[in-house]
Amino acid sequence: MQTVKIAVIAGDGIGTEVIPEGIRALEAAGRQCHLEYEWTHFDWSCETYHKTGRMMPEDGLEQLKAFDAIYLGAVGFPGVPDHISLWGLLLPIRRAFDQYVNLRPVRLFDGVPCPLANKQPGDIDFYVVRENVEGEYSAMGGIQYEGTEREIVSQQSIFTRHGTDRILKYAFELAQSREKKHLSSATKSNGIYHSMPYWDKRVALMAQQYPEIKVDQYHIDILTANFVQMPEHFDVVVGSNLFGDILSDLGPACTGTIAIAPSANINPEKTFPSMFEPVHGSAPDIAGKNIANPLGTIWAGAMMMQHLGYPEIHDTLLNAMESVLRNKNSLTHDMGGTASTQELGAAIVEQI
Amino acid sequence: MQTVKIAVIAGDGIGTEVIPEGIRALEAAGRQCHLEYEWTHFDWSCETYHKTGRMMPEDGLEQLKAFDAIYLGAVGFPGVPDHISLWGLLLPIRRAFDQYVNLRPVRLFDGVPCPLANKQPGDIDFYVVRENVEGEYSAMGGIQYEGTEREIVSQQSIFTRHGTDRILKYAFELAQSREKKHLSSATKSNGIYHSMPYWDKRVALMAQQYPEIKVDQYHIDILTANFVQMPEHFDVVVGSNLFGDILSDLGPACTGTIAIAPSANINPEKTFPSMFEPVHGSAPDIAGKNIANPLGTIWAGAMMMQHLGYPEIHDTLLNAMESVLRNKNSLTHDMGGTASTQELGAAIVEQI
Numbered sequence: 001m002q003t004v005k006i007a008v009i010a011g012d013g014i015g016t017e018v019i020p021e022g023i024r025a026l027e028a029a030g031r032q033c034h035l036e037y038e039w040t041h042f043d044w045s046c047e048t049y050h051k052t053g054r055m056m057p058e059d060g061l062e063q064l065k066a067f068d069a070i071y072l073g074a075v076g077f078p079g080v081p082d083h084i085s086l087w088g089l090l091l092p093i094r095r096a097f098d099q100y101v102n103l104r105p106v107r108l109f110d111g112v113p114c115p116l117a118n119k120q121p122g123d124i125d126f127y128v129v130r131e132n133v134e135g136e137y138s139a140m141g142g143i144q145y146e147g148t149e150r151e152i153v154s155q156q157s158i159f160t161r162h163g164t165d166r167i168l169k170y171a172f173e174l175a176q177s178r179e180k181k182h183l184s185s186a187t188k189s190n191g192i193y194h195s196m197p198y199w200d201k202r203v204a205l206m207a208q209q210y211p212e213i214k215v216d217q218y219h220i221d222i223l224t225a226n227f228v229q230m231p232e233h234f235d236v237v238v239g240s241n242l243f244g245d246i247l248s249d250l251g252p253a254c255t256g257t258i259a260i261a262p263s264a265n266i267n268p269e270k271t272f273p274s275m276f277e278p279v280h281g282s283a284p285d286i287a288g289k290n291i292a293n294p295l296g297t298i299w300a301g302a303m304m305m306q307h308l309g310y311p312e313i314h315d316t317l318l319n320a321m322e323s324v325l326r327n328k329n330s331l332t333h334d335m336g337g338t339a340s341t342q343e344l345g346a347a348i349v350e351q352i
Numbered sequence: 353m354q355t356v357k358i359a360v361i362a363g364d365g366i367g368t369e370v371i372p373e374g375i376r377a378l379e380a381a382g383r384q385c386h387l388e389y390e391w392t393h394f395d396w397s398c399e400t401y402h403k404t405g406r407m408m409p410e411d412g413l414e415q416l417k418a419f420d421a422i423y424l425g426a427v428g429f430p431g432v433p434d435h436i437s438l439w440g441l442l443l444p445i446r447r448a449f450d451q452y453v454n455l456r457p458v459r460l461f462d463g464v465p466c467p468l469a470n471k472q473p474g475d476i477d478f479y480v481v482r483e484n485v486e487g488e489y490s491a492m493g494g495i496q497y498e499g500t501e502r503e504i505v506s507q508q509s510i511f512t513r514h515g516t517d518r519i520l521k522y523a524f525e526l527a528q529s530r531e532k533k534h535l536s537s538a539t540k541s542n543g544i545y546h547s548m549p550y551w552d553k554r555v556a557l558m559a560q561q562y563p564e565i566k567v568d569q570y571h572i573d574i575l576t577a578n579f580v581q582m583p584e585h586f587d588v589v590v591g592s593n594l595f596g597d598i599l600s601d602l603g604p605a606c607t608g609t610i611a612i613a614p615s616a617n618i619n620p621e622k623t624f625p626s627m628f629e630p631v632h633g634s635a636p637d638i639a640g641k642n643i644a645n646p647l648g649t650i651w652a653g654a655m656m657m658q659h660l661g662y663p664e665i666h667d668t669l670l671n672a673m674e675s676v677l678r679n680k681n682s683l684t685h686d687m688g689g690t691a692s693t694q695e696l697g698a699a700i701v702e703q704i
């Protein structure tokens with residue numbers, strides 16, 4: 001019997017409602033493969049911040065290091081400024097553990113009402129590969145002449161060759177492994193003078209090493225338009241921290257609901273634990289109502305198992321999702337159903 | 353008889369095909385109001401760059417200053433890096449003439465096939481107000497350790513209180529003038545540490561002066577998702593240079609085609625000429641085929657006349673557009689028709 005050790009941070013809002021369903025589904029799928037889990041729960045959240053002035057203890061990162069992976073619900077809640085809650089927990093984990101790949105599948109499933117006209121299940125099936133530790137998400141910069149009419153805020157983005165090349169390599173390799181072998185890169189080189197032309201240059205250079213891959217370069221503005229107008233065009237889409245973030249909310253929205261979308265924060269070298277979470281946030285507006293959709297968390301759990309070397313568990317979970325999605329009675333309100341979070345979770349377990 | 357003096361920069365690619373149709377439509381609508389135009393054509397473009405090494409002459413901005421307005425087609429073409437073509441023409445004009453408002457209407461018209469399911473004409477009708485001269489579009493920054501493994505690119509964004517407050521004021525005033533009185537602001541304060549929380553703070557402060565206006569603050573990622581999932585929710589959406597750019601391509605894409613969308617680069621104080629252009633670019637892939645849609649340019653012309661104090665001409669043009677859009681035979685391929693650029697232009701003139 002093998003055991004995997006998972007650190008669980010349910011976090012805030014609906015994070016605490018969807019994580020238990022993720023665990024239930026993983027347990028059920030694990031049993032079939034004689035896999036055991038050791039779950040260790042960390043109550044780090046905005047509540048913790050209110051009590052202690054910190055999102056996580058000073059040695060928080062140290063505590064996480066020994067785990068095989070981290071399973072996260074959602075972080076952030078009204079009352080704690082976003083840039084505090086995120087820079088105190090989620091972003092430091094991504095950085096300290098060099099989770100430089102953020103991988104987000106976008107897929108149109110049978111049964112999920114699609115906001116785009118005339119799209120069939122299967123039409124939309126691509127990955128967003130997002131750079132996850134540098135770029136526009138940066139605390140470098142500051143304010144000058146504060147409190148006066150002349151206030152100026154400077155905000156820096158940082159792009160390194162190291163950081164750019166490794167995410168591009170991951171994206172090219174992923175494209176290489178897929179049937180279409182098609183990579184689209186998102187920049188804004190006509191407006192953003194230094195960083196974006198640099199990214200384009202690194203793409204062009206790396207493309208030479210992958211002659212089989214068809215490479216498109218898009219400006220982010222028209223790329224978002226194309227997600228709506230021709231989502232079937234895309235296969236692997238790579239972008240900076242900010243652009244990848246935007247595209248990986250927009251993509252899932254085009255397939256019906258961001259509530260089922262997972263997000264894998266991967267350290268491909270496995271030097272450190274990777275982290276798996278749903279794309280959705282803590283959703284204060286529906287927190288406490290037990291109507292949150294647990295599928296993003298369950299799919300994130302599936303990606304976690306894939307990363308840890310258990311592709312059968314990944315597939316079991318995905319198959320269960322596919323079956324359950326076809327049955328409207330099991331779905332939560334965001335997908336046109338009336339089931340509670342727990343009922344949808346139970347339907348998945350039953351299917352497994 | 354009054355005369356307005358317009359500087360015309362047709363630019364590159366389909367810019368040179370759509371501008372003549374815009375002029376024809378404006379002439380036709382002007383005749384009805386006994387208005388004359390004096391058109392002065394400037395052949396500034398990527399072709400000029402190839403010949404002279406410059407997108408426009410050194411005294412280009414000086415030459416434009418005396419005009420009532422600037423009517424622009426599109427700038428940029430393969431062979432000239434985007435950041436050169438744009439920073440050599442479009443962006444300097446926006447900046448030198450303090451066109452700090454970029455105003456872009458998003459409207460679903462009868463007759464235009466909508467990529468979103470179940471939307472009716474009238475359901476989508478909002479404005480994107482984009483900050484147009486500072487923010488993320490910045491040439492500040494540079495590269496360190498160039499040519500080595502350790503290359504680092506730093507890219508700065510600059511947000512001033514002056515620049516932030518004046519665009520917010522414009523957006524709040526616009527919201528105030530509309531029925532819904534609803535303003536949505538786009539930021540990314542959980543990831544971008546300095547500039548975005550600053551923008552949020554200025555919004556919160558200004559909101560106190562407009563108690564009648566309902567104000568939402570969105571992160572850009574979920575906001576793009578909401579454009580697809582609930583476009584009818586929006587009334588006035590305000591964002592930084594980059595976020596406004598993204599939203600004003602995505603918005604029109606959600607209403608069927610960015611080819612009909614106009615972009616007004618406005619200096620509200622009228623100290624300098626304002627500039628009017630279609631949202632679409634030079635579209636090298638369809639250039640020379642006479643299939644480009646001229647409606648974005650015609651609508652931009654209408655906004656120009658509104659700005660110059662001729663609302664009747666604006667309305668005449670918009671009414672003509674509405675009628676022509678209902679007749680599939682007059683439409684270009686991007687809207688499901690077979691008409692050429694000139695045929696669609698002629699249909700507008702006839703309607704006027």
Ligand SMILES: CC(C)[C@H](C(=O)O)[C@@H](O)C(=O)O
Nearest residue numbers: 190191221438442597615631
């Ligand atoms: C061409 C480019 C610099 C420009 C911009 O992003 O401002 C265009 O996309 C626009 O939206 O007007």
Ligand SMILES: CC(C)[C@H](C(=O)O)[C@@H](O)C(=O)O
Nearest residue numbers: 086090245263279542543573
């Ligand atoms: C919470 C926020 C900082 C985060 C991000 O933008 O990275 C989230 O939107 C995500 O996409 O994981």
